[in-house]
Amino acid sequence: MPILNSVYRHREAGHVLRDLADYRAVGGFSALVASVSDMEADDLLYVFHRSGLRGRGGAGFPMGRKASFLPKDAKLAKYVVCNADESEPGTFKDREIIEMNPFQLVEGVALAGYAIGAERGYIYIRGEYEYQARILDAAIRAAREAGYLGKNILRSNFSFDITLYRGAGAYICGEETGLLESLEGKRGQPRLKPPFPAVAGLYSSPTLINNVETLSALPPIVTKGADWYAALGPEKSPGTKIFSISGHVQRPGNYEVVLGETTIRELIYEHAGGLRDGRRVKAIWVGGSSVPVLGEQHLDTPLDYESLNAVGTFLGSGGCIVMDDSGCIVRATLRLASFYRHESCGKCTPCREGTTWMERILQRIVDGQGRMEDLELLESLFGRISGKVLCALADGAVAPVASALKMFRDDFVAAIEQGGTPRPEPMWPATPAQAR
Amino acid sequence: MTADQIRAHIEPIRDEFAESRSLVLPALKYAQTEKGHLTRDDLDAVAEATGFSPAYVESVASFYDRLYLEPTGTRVVSVCVTLSCMLRGADEVWEHLCEREGLSHHGGTSEDGRVTIQEAQCLGYCDHAPCIQVDADETLGPLTPEAASQLMDDLHVAPAPEEFWR
Numbered sequence: 001m002p003i004l005n006s007v008y009r010h011r012e013a014g015h016v017l018r019d020l021a022d023y024r025a026v027g028g029f030s031a032l033v034a035s036v037s038d039m040e041a042d043d044l045l046y047v048f049h050r051s052g053l054r055g056r057g058g059a060g061f062p063m064g065r066k067a068s069f070l071p072k073d074a075k076l077a078k079y080v081v082c083n084a085d086e087s088e089p090g091t092f093k094d095r096e097i098i099e100m101n102p103f104q105l106v107e108g109v110a111l112a113g114y115a116i117g118a119e120r121g122y123i124y125i126r127g128e129y130e131y132q133a134r135i136l137d138a139a140i141r142a143a144r145e146a147g148y149l150g151k152n153i154l155r156s157n158f159s160f161d162i163t164l165y166r167g168a169g170a171y172i173c174g175e176e177t178g179l180l181e182s183l184e185g186k187r188g189q190p191r192l193k194p195p196f197p198a199v200a201g202l203y204s205s206p207t208l209i210n211n212v213e214t215l216s217a218l219p220p221i222v223t224k225g226a227d228w229y230a231a232l233g234p235e236k237s238p239g240t241k242i243f244s245i246s247g248h249v250q251r252p253g254n255y256e257v258v259l260g261e262t263t264i265r266e267l268i269y270e271h272a273g274g275l276r277d278g279r280r281v282k283a284i285w286v287g288g289s290s291v292p293v294l295g296e297q298h299l300d301t302p303l304d305y306e307s308l309n310a311v312g313t314f315l316g317s318g319g320c321i322v323m324d325d326s327g328c329i330v331r332a333t334l335r336l337a338s339f340y341r342h343e344s345c346g347k348c349t350p351c352r353e354g355t356t357w358m359e360r361i362l363q364r365i366v367d368g369q370g371r372m373e374d375l376e377l378l379e380s381l382f383g384r385i386s387g388k389v390l391c392a393l394a395d396g397a398v399a400p401v402a403s404a405l406k407m408f409r410d411d412f413v414a415a416i417e418q419g420g421t422p423r424p425e426p427m428w429p430a431t432p433a434q435a436r
Numbered sequence: 437m438t439a440d441q442i443r444a445h446i447e448p449i450r451d452e453f454a455e456s457r458s459l460v461l462p463a464l465k466y467a468q469t470e471k472g473h474l475t476r477d478d479l480d481a482v483a484e485a486t487g488f489s490p491a492y493v494e495s496v497a498s499f500y501d502r503l504y505l506e507p508t509g510t511r512v513v514s515v516c517v518t519l520s521c522m523l524r525g526a527d528e529v530w531e532h533l534c535e536r537e538g539l540s541h542h543g544g545t546s547e548d549g550r551v552t553i554q555e556a557q558c559l560g561y562c563d564h565a566p567c568i569q570v571d572a573d574e575t576l577g578p579l580t581p582e583a584a585s586q587l588m589d590d591l592h593v594a595p596a597p598e599e600f601w602r
Contacts, residue, residue, distance in 0.1 A: 169502030
């Protein structure tokens with residue numbers, strides 16, 4: 001069904017737009033046509049800036065401002081890099097965009113390329129998304145054959161092409177400098193910043209890096225105007241955001257909402273069908289797993305950057321994981337700690353060793369070998385990991401553990417006193433998929 | 437895989453990168469499509485085709501979870517065990533599959549060599565939790581232990597794919 005106030009055309013149209021003809025039928029590529037024939041690159045950049053669009057990958061940095069950091073007089077080639085390494089736990093919105101509407105991303109990457117004066121864009125897609133990579137590959141080829149990519153696009157002076165680059169299984173390659181390292185054919189270990197990618201990114205050249213959802217928002221911003229986008233939602237958090245919701249909800253899935261107009265409660269109970277009968281919300285990781293956890297008392301918080309910051313968490317990637325009161329917060333926290341231990345790239349000692357110790361301590365609490373002083377030991381680790389490393393993975397690892405320990409301390413104490421925590425019964429799918 | 441085969445794969449895309457080092461990962465992924473893992477000879481062939489040392493090539497290969505430096509089963513089944521899937525029964529699916537294949541709860545390769553099962557971190561199919569991925573190109577869910585077991589029945593008899601994208 002078509003939906004109102006949608007930025008993503010497959011959602012607006014209410015159907016899949018995997019064929020070029022279908023994408024063009026809903027206005028696809030009109031933004032690129034208009035830009036390369038009638039607009040100066042700087043004017044396009046200014047449209048991005050005025051829209052107020054913020055990066056949807058997790059950090060929420062204003063997209064137009066980021067693009068304006070690229071030096072204008074650089075002699076080196078400039079690059080656009082699209083981060084399609086969607087690996088944040090609970091996040092599957094980019095997968096949907098690529099599967100259902102790959103051309104909007106292709107057009108967005110090309111628009112960004114025109115605005116910054118690049119001739120080459122890269123889409124870095126996680127290795128596990130091979131199915132999606134094939135769809136995107138086909139879309140890039142079709143766009144090229146139709147003249148939307150390649151030399152002198154639409155007979156303009158603008159030449160631009162896109163290379164799809166497949167990762168090979170590493171969460172850290174979603175970190176922008178880890179991604180660049182991987183794209184340069186190296187181990188995907190983050191770099192020291194500064195210099196930031198805008199100045200010295202891919203091959204030490206000025207590079208604009210944005211997420212799939214961010215770049216896909218550009219075509220409608222150009223077509224409908226920066227004012228249209230800026231008027232959606234609050235002034236500092238304009239636009240729509242796709243929230244991926246999963247866990248103990250009846251209808252897990254992607255839901256696009258105008259920022260600031262929907263609360264967490266509405267997302268869970270109206271969009272995602274609520275919880276099972278008789279269950280209450282226990283914990284919510286609203287922006288992926290690398291954010292401080294929220295509880296039932298936060299259900300009426302509006303979904304936008306500022307409101308979520310005000311209650312101590314982040315909008316992040318919009319991967320909202322919900323756990324009801326059948327779940328065990330100690331086990332859930334351990335599971336996230338294990339994720340970060342596994343995904344720490346090992347370059348910075350505080351992260352490599354710190355994530356190992358967080359997991360080990362939480363594991364022994366779950367197994368019934370916890371001691372009361374383990375809670376202080378855990379707390380003593382946080383400040384020795386956060387801020388002592390090159391990238392945000394470590395902060396992401398600490399956030400869910402530190403916040404859970406603070407908000408649900410009684411549960412951790414009980415787990416220690418009672419000699420561990422039994423594994424709760426999971427919420428089984430109502431209709432399991434059939435094997436092939 | 438031979439260096440010539442790898443060259444034939446990477447030469448057409450060489451111009452897309454300012455530095456040829458970027459070809460190492462595509463070369464490794466392509467070399468792996470032949471057997472599903474990378475042997476010493478494969479690493480040497482990638483080194484020859486890309487012009488980097490075998491030691492360098494191995495240092496890259498060893499970083500990525502989905503490049504296998506040891507032999508695997510014919511199919512690699514990844515069971516997502518991250519939080520969203522855990523809340524929907526991933527641990528039960530995982531343990532059921534391990535026991536079914538006569539493996540410890542650490543996973544491994546079935547006795548007939550057909551299937552390797554491994555834990556995976558979030559596969560981005562949380563709306564289909566609990567989910568399972570077969571190599572990298574097919575993801576299924578939501579699954580119960582029984583449905584997952586049926587999938588394994590199929591995998592034990594299905595022909596090997598022509599190329600291994602994992």
